[in-house]
Amino acid sequence: MTQQLLTGWGMTAATRAEVCRPASADELSAALASGRAAGRGVIPRGLGRAYGDAAQNAGGTVIDLTGLNRVHSFDEGDPATGRAATITVDAGISLDALMRMLVPLGYFVPVTPGTRYVTVGGAIGSDIHGKGHHLEGSFCQHVDSMTLVLASGQSRLVSADDPDTAEAFWATAGGMGLTGIVLSATVRLRRIASAFLRVDTERADNLDDAMQRMSERDGEYRYSAAWIDSLSTGSVMGRAVLTRGDFAAVDELPVKLRKAPLAYGPSPKLAAPPWVPEGLLRTSTVRAFNEVWFRKAPRQHTGYESIPYFFHPLDGVLEWNRIYGRSGFIQYQFAVPLGAEQTVRDALGQLAAARCPSFLTVLKRFGPGNPGPLSFPIPGWTLTVDVPAALPGLGPLLDGLDERVVDAGGRVYLSKDSRLRPDALAAMYPRLGEWRAARAALDPDGVLHSDLSRRLGLT
Amino acid sequence: MNDALGGVQTALVLGGTSELALATLAALDLRPGAKVVLAGRDEDAMKQIRVPTSGGGSAEVTTLKWDAAHPASGPQVVAAASAALGDLDLVLVAAGILGDQARAEVDVEHCADILTVNLVGVAAAMLPAAERLRHQGHGTIIVFSSVAGLRGRRANYVYGASKAGLDALAEGVQSSLAGSGAHLLVVRPGFVRTKMTSHMESAPFATTPDVVGAAVADAVRKGREAIHVPRLLGPVFAGFRLLPRPVFRRLPG
Numbered sequence: 001m002t003q004q005l006l007t008g009w010g011m012t013a014a015t016r017a018e019v020c021r022p023a024s025a026d027e028l029s030a031a032l033a034s035g036r037a038a039g040r041g042v043i044p045r046g047l048g049r050a051y052g053d054a055a056q057n058a059g060g061t062v063i064d065l066t067g068l069n070r071v072h073s074f075d076e077g078d079p080a081t082g083r084a085a086t087i088t089v090d091a092g093i094s095l096d097a098l099m100r101m102l103v104p105l106g107y108f109v110p111v112t113p114g115t116r117y118v119t120v121g122g123a124i125g126s127d128i129h130g131k132g133h134h135l136e137g138s139f140c141q142h143v144d145s146m147t148l149v150l151a152s153g154q155s156r157l158v159s160a161d162d163p164d165t166a167e168a169f170w171a172t173a174g175g176m177g178l179t180g181i182v183l184s185a186t187v188r189l190r191r192i193a194s195a196f197l198r199v200d201t202e203r204a205d206n207l208d209d210a211m212q213r214m215s216e217r218d219g220e221y222r223y224s225a226a227w228i229d230s231l232s233t234g235s236v237m238g239r240a241v242l243t244r245g246d247f248a249a250v251d252e253l254p255v256k257l258r259k260a261p262l263a264y265g266p267s268p269k270l271a272a273p274p275w276v277p278e279g280l281l282r283t284s285t286v287r288a289f290n291e292v293w294f295r296k297a298p299r300q301h302t303g304y305e306s307i308p309y310f311f312h313p314l315d316g317v318l319e320w321n322r323i324y325g326r327s328g329f330i331q332y333q334f335a336v337p338l339g340a341e342q343t344v345r346d347a348l349g350q351l352a353a354a355r356c357p358s359f360l361t362v363l364k365r366f367g368p369g370n371p372g373p374l375s376f377p378i379p380g381w382t383l384t385v386d387v388p389a390a391l392p393g394l395g396p397l398l399d400g401l402d403e404r405v406v407d408a409g410g411r412v413y414l415s416k417d418s419r420l421r422p423d424a425l426a427a428m429y430p431r432l433g434e435w436r437a438a439r440a441a442l443d444p445d446g447v448l449h450s451d452l453s454r455r456l457g458l459t
Numbered sequence: 460m461n462d463a464l465g466g467v468q469t470a471l472v473l474g475g476t477s478e479l480a481l482a483t484l485a486a487l488d489l490r491p492g493a494k495v496v497l498a499g500r501d502e503d504a505m506k507q508i509r510v511p512t513s514g515g516g517s518a519e520v521t522t523l524k525w526d527a528a529h530p531a532s533g534p535q536v537v538a539a540a541s542a543a544l545g546d547l548d549l550v551l552v553a554a555g556i557l558g559d560q561a562r563a564e565v566d567v568e569h570c571a572d573i574l575t576v577n578l579v580g581v582a583a584a585m586l587p588a589a590e591r592l593r594h595q596g597h598g599t600i601i602v603f604s605s606v607a608g609l610r611g612r613r614a615n616y617v618y619g620a621s622k623a624g625l626d627a628l629a630e631g632v633q634s635s636l637a638g639s640g641a642h643l644l645v646v647r648p649g650f651v652r653t654k655m656t657s658h659m660e661s662a663p664f665a666t667t668p669d670v671v672g673a674a675v676a677d678a679v680r681k682g683r684e685a686i687h688v689p690r691l692l693g694p695v696f697a698g699f700r701l702l703p704r705p706v707f708r709r710l711p712g
Contacts, residue, residue, distance in 0.1 A: 003638070005638065005640055010463060012462075012463035012464075013460075013461055013462060013463050013597075014597075014640060015460075015596045015597040015640045016596035016597070016638070016639055016640030016641075017596060040594075040595070040596075052463060053460065053462075053463075057596075058460070058546070058595055058596035058597040058640060059594055059595040059596030059597070059640070060596070327681070328463065330463055330464070389463055389464060394464060395464045395465075395466065395488050395513065396513065398464075399513060399514060418462055418463030418464075419462040419463045419464045419466060421490055421491050421492075421513075421514065422468070422490060422491070422492055423491050423492050451460050451597075454460045454545075454546065455460035455462060455468065
């Protein structure tokens with residue numbers, strides 16, 4: 001156990017906690033018991049990729065799950081009956097480790113976010129989504145069952161298919177680690193013939209064009225997302241590069257890839273320097289980057305891309321979060337229902353007007369949501385924007401956007417949040433009461449707490 | 460909890476009618492629904508105070524009777540505020556009296572009053588507050604010191620001595636909090652036009668509570684450890700401290 005200052009990936013609002021890294025289920029129980037006794041609550045933490053304060057617990061205990069990273073069993077399923085392959089793993093294993101193991105065998109994780117450096121436990125606690133959400137939903141929809149260690153120390157196997165435990169399962173899906181600590185989970189896998197994706201790249205002239213293209217043809221692609229030039233204004237506001245595709249069959253691959261179609265070798269190429277000048281990311285540099293990024297994209301093109309290139313481009317730069325400098329950054333991600341396109345348009349317009357230097361602005365069309373009361377995705381649009389925390393006037397700007405999002409029936413993603421106004425939470429998550437009741441049943445003494453839960457009055 | 464943009468949800472003001480503290484709260488981003496405890500002597504005045512939040516609302520304000528002239532009440536006021544607020548995101552240490560230098564030189568009781576209120580009484584609340592913040596693993600203490608504490612001047616050395624003591628205390632607490640997740644900011648204003656100084660002639664570099672508040676809010680967001688307001692007083696007083704005594708004595712005031 002050590003005292004550590006922790007932040008999320010955005011490197012804002014550091015707080016101190018007692019951090020334990022158990023290496024077994026028994027050590028986990030002991031850490032939970034001592035955290036409970038210390039009286040300032042307990043929260044699990046994985047690889048710290050939540051942008052805000054979801055895996056921090058000021059003055060309390062943080063249980064780092066990355067020491068629990070074993071694979072328990074693997075079932076290759078039965079393609080004849082349609083029974084999916086599954087893998088049962090400790091919650092602390094990363095999607096990176098799973099991919100290294102599974103891709104060469106012809107399997108892929110059901111959902112991957114923009115980074116593979118997340119744990120299975122984190123994927124459940126955030127109910128992560130990826131480029132495939134419009135067809136395949138979010139991570140927890142691919143979890144058969146999980147073992148939840150409750151704050152009392154008891155463990156419970158919960159499953160969406162078991163009427164007795166479905167409520168606990170869905171409260172944990174996107175439950176931000178506040179219902180119990182996921183010890184292990186059985187996850188359904190996707191069969192892949194190759195480790196390469198056939199990707200159609202196309203440019204959209206503005207936001208309306210991008211949305212129209214996505215609305216019309218997203219259904220033809222398993223994976224789809226659009227990068228947006230956040231600084232473009234006027235008639236080209238929201239100009240975008242759409243990249244959509246699916247895993248390729250072996251016989252369609254270019255000849256040189258066919259020899260080893262399941263070859264998978266992700267490796268970070270660069271690390272961000274340990275010290276970055278303040279203000280490296282300013283409007284002018286991002287404008288130049290965006291211009292190049294947009295121009296270099298072909299108007300229309302079909303090509304073959306590796307898994308890291310298509311899904312995890314930023315993982316090529318270790319600790320890229322440091323490029324925002326000492327004051328850190330905020331990732332603002334919201335979702336609004338179909339029909340609320342104007343909210344997305346206004347948000348982009350306001351961010352461009354504030355000269356917000358976001359070089360990672362992503363638009364995605366969500367499919368149906370799931371029964372998780374705190375699960376983020378709702379059918380509609382989600383926009384993700386990176387903003388340096390030092391941007392003048394950022395607080396009021398985002399507070400204003402929150403209001404628009406609420407008016408449209410939308411919400412922000414708690415795993416990204418570090419500044420939401422607490423009074424907006426209930427409007428964004430109308431089933432909050434239901435979640436609180438389920439959490440109260442699982443953690444009646446209110447042991448599980450995080451900076452996020454304190455800040456937003458979540459529990 | 461403090462948020463990523465310096466938003467504050469709970470604040471304790473020691474010296475609840477302090478214009479500098481209230482201007483600082485107004486300049487900070489108190490989140491809608493924020494709770495504030497004002498602790499001070501004049502409950503009637505404190506009850507009239509409205510503390511604005513972002514979005515045009517008002518914080519939920521409660522008042523606590525507290526007199527820094529009674530140091531024994533320091534731990535109690537912090538405990539009572541914690542009971543009302545939960546975690547303390549922000550503690551503003553702003554209690555103090557200017558006193559009357561001429562009187563203090565001949566009236567030992569008055570001299571002791573100034574030192575007791577400004578140093579002993581404030582320390583008795585500030586140290587338990589620092590302990591709270593260390594325990595909770597986050598939070599910021601803002602200590603209103605003064606440039607008067609940087610060198611003993613003929614015109615106000617009793618007040619200056621109390622602020623010199625406070626300044627040293629604050630710096631020590633700041634060091635003790637390093638790595639704890641909690642922070643302490645020392646603010647050294649020059650002459651500020653407030654009700655405390657309304658009877659005095661304005662001094663060079665005079666400023667207003669709003670200017671001080673804005674500078675303090677900015678320093679909190681940037682995680683600064685000490686500021687002078689106006690900023691120029693930093694180098695000016697650094698220079699004063701190097702002046703040989705015979706020269707320093709000849710300066711006006």
